[in-house]
Amino acid sequence: MAARCPVALWLWAFQTLLLSASVTIQDDSASYFRFTRSQYNVTIPENSVGKTFVCPEEKMGVYHGQDDWEVRYKIISGDRDKFFKAEERLVGDFWFLMLRTRTGNTDVLNRERRDRYALGVRATATRRDGKKVPLETDTTVVVSILDTNDLNPLFYPTEYVETVTEDTPLHSSVIRVFAEDADLGRNGEIYYSFQDGTEQFAIHPTTGVVTLTRPLRYADKPIHDLTVLAQDRGSVFKRGGKASTAKLRILVKQVNLHNPEIYVHHLPDIVENSNADIYAIVRVVDRDIGIHGEIKHLEIVDGDPDGHFRIRLAKGNGDGKGSEYNIEVLKLLDRETAPLGYNLTLRAVDKGIPPRQTYMSIPVHLSDLNDNAPIFDREIYEVDVPETAPINSPIIRLKVTDADQGRNAQVFLEIVGGNEGGEF
Numbered sequence: 209m210a211a212r213c214p215v216a217l218w219l220w221a222f223q224t225l226l227l228s229a230s231v232t233i234q235d236d237s238a239s240y241f242r243f244t245r246s247q248y249n250v251t252i253p254e255n256s257v258g259k260t261f262v263c264p265e266e267k268m269g270v271y272h273g274q275d276d277w278e279v280r281y282k283i284i285s286g287d288r289d290k291f292f293k294a295e296e297r298l299v300g301d302f303w304f305l306m307l308r309t310r311t312g313n314t315d316v317l318n319r320e321r322r323d324r325y326a327l328g329v330r331a332t333a334t335r336r337d338g339k340k341v342p343l344e345t346d347t348t349v350v351v352s353i354l355d356t357n358d359l360n361p362l363f364y365p366t367e368y369v370e371t372v373t374e375d376t377p378l379h380s381s382v383i384r385v386f387a388e389d390a391d392l393g394r395n396g397e398i399y400y401s402f403q404d405g406t407e408q409f410a411i412h413p414t415t416g417v418v419t420l421t422r423p424l425r426y427a428d429k430p431i432h433d434l435t436v437l438a439q440d441r442g443s444v445f446k447r448g449g450k451a452s453t454a455k456l457r458i459l460v461k462q463v464n465l466h467n468p469e470i471y472v473h474h475l476p477d478i479v480e481n482s483n484a485d486i487y488a489i490v491r492v493v494d495r496d497i498g499i500h501g502e503i504k505h506l507e508i509v510d511g512d513p514d515g516h517f518r519i520r521l522a523k524g525n526g527d528g529k530g531s532e533y534n535i536e537v538l539k540l541l542d543r544e545t546a547p548l549g550y551n552l553t554l555r556a557v558d559k560g561i562p563p564r565q566t567y568m569s570i571p572v573h574l575s576d577l578n579d580n581a582p583i584f585d586r587e588i589y590e591v592d593v594p595e596t597a598p599i600n601s602p603i604i605r606l607k608v609t610d611a612d613q614g615r616n617a618q619v620f621l622e623i624v625g626g627n628e629g630g631e632f
Contacts, residue, residue: 241333243270243305243347250307253354254319258311262292262351270331270345272301277333279303284346285328291317292351294329305329307349319353320390326350357395357442361387363454368436371459374424382409385416385454387438395442403435403453411436418456426462427497433457464500464560469493470568477573487517487572488535492556500560506533510553511569516541517552541574549573 250262270279281294281303291313295306307327309317326348333343363385370383389396400416402409408422409432416436439451473489494501506519516539522532535552550572557565591604 241270241273241331241343242345243331244268245347247348247350248305249350249352251352251354252309252317254317254356255358256309256317258309258313261306261308262349267302268305268307268347268349269296269303270305272298272303273333273343274335276336278336280332280334281305282330282332283327284330286326286348289315291315292325292327303331305331305347305349307351317353319355319392320359323353324350325353355392355395357391357440359389359391359395360450361389361398361438361440361452363387363436363438363452365454367455367457369457369459371461372420372424373461373463374426375463375465376420376424378420378423380420382418382420382458383456385411385418385436385438385456387416387452387454389438389440391440391442393442395440397441398438399441401437401439403437406432406434408432409434409458424460426460430460430462431457432460462496462498462500464496464558464562464564466495466501467564467566468503468556468558469495470506470554470556470566472568472570474570485536486534487537488570489522490519490533490535490554492531492533494531494558494560496558496560500558502559503531504557504559504563506554506556508535508552509555509567511551515539516550517572519554535570546574 244267248264248266248268250264250268252260252262269281273279279296279298281296283292283294291309292307293310295308297304297306307329327350328346329349330344330346364387368383368385372382376382385400387398387400389398397414398416399413400411401413402411408420408424409418410421411418416438418436434456436454436456437451438454469492471491471493473491475486475488490506492503492506494503508517508519516537518536518538519533520536522534552570552572554568554570555565556568557563586607589604593603597603
């Protein structure tokens with residue numbers, strides 16, 4: 209509250225001046241009977257109790273006039289609610305006008321409701337013997353109501369709910385809370401804070417903007433309940449200046465954060481032309497939870513143009529939520545047709561929104577089966593040998609190939625007919 213105006217100081221100062229000065233008043237004319245100013249400016253704090261005097265910028269009133277005159281002041285306009293009362297006090301040759309609040313009022317001055325009053329005040333001079341002197345003069349007193357910190361900040365609304373995705377970048381604005389305080393100056397300046405400490409969020413002290421300071425995880429905490437405080441900078445006054453609260457609930461919306469992860473358990477290499485039906489067991493996992501962590505499908509997207517392989521859910525995953533699959537062999541595999549084997553490209557897709565996918569390459573190696581006979585480059589070889597040729601002379605080079613691999617492709621030659629005499 210503003211300091212009380214020392215009205216008595218005006219009176220004391222004026223009495224002191226009278227000790228050192230003499231004022232001569234003309235008593236044959238009423239032309240000087242008027243207020244020292246046509247308008248005065250005064251102040252008074254709101255919520256002032258009864259008999260609280262206003263604080264003027266200068267002395268207010270009229271000069272004395274005749275010695276047998278009495279001057280009375282009366283408020284004639286501008287005070288419909290009867291908040292003020294005019295009093296007079298004679299000091300030397302000056303009738304001071306003193307305004308104060310009335311006693312017995314159930315209502316009080318409220319700056320937020322009305323911050324200014326223009327009071328019409330009339331001064332009337334009468335004789336002490338009761339005979340009326342036809343002297344009156346009017347002035348205007350402008351009363352400015354000073355602010356006190358009598359109001360608390362008010363949130364509107366008092367409950368906030370906001371949904372935030374868990375992949376929201378750090379330091380992003382989440383929501384802005386707002387409170388109002390109708391007081392002025394420091395009394396109306398609001399500072400925001402959280403009632404309980406949190407490392408997940410921060411609030412700007414003057415704007416009320418809530419920002420994210422730690423990553424959100426739906427799996428760890430899907431709902432954050434916070435209490436926001438609004439406190440003005442003024443000192444506490446009666447019921448005013450206290451902190452107000454608002455509830456803030458932040459709902460974390462799950463998003464598809466993670467790609468599926470593919471893990472392959474290879475079985476032994478497939479022997480070509482065998483009846484093997486499973487080449488590998490594939491496990492697909494997704495660290496998301498809920499529908500974002502469910503696998504929609506695993507498929508071969510490259511490396512098998514002729515459809516030798518397929519992927520099927522392993523047994524026990526028939527509900528569609530399983531993550532284990534078998535890579536099955538549909539057709540007999542021929543190593544000689546695909547000597548380098550196969551390089552299958554797998555794609556796993558989850559059911560998240562939006563869906564995420566992962567690719568992985570799996571090499572398929574085929575073990576050789578001795579399923580090919582050696583082949584001569586000719587069916588019939590003809591060669592002329594001189595009868596004088598020395599023993600152990602080479603007479604022809606035979607070329608034999610085998611489409612198999614390794615030991616299966618090694619060829620051993622022997623003469624099985626036509627050499628009964630052992631010449632060759």
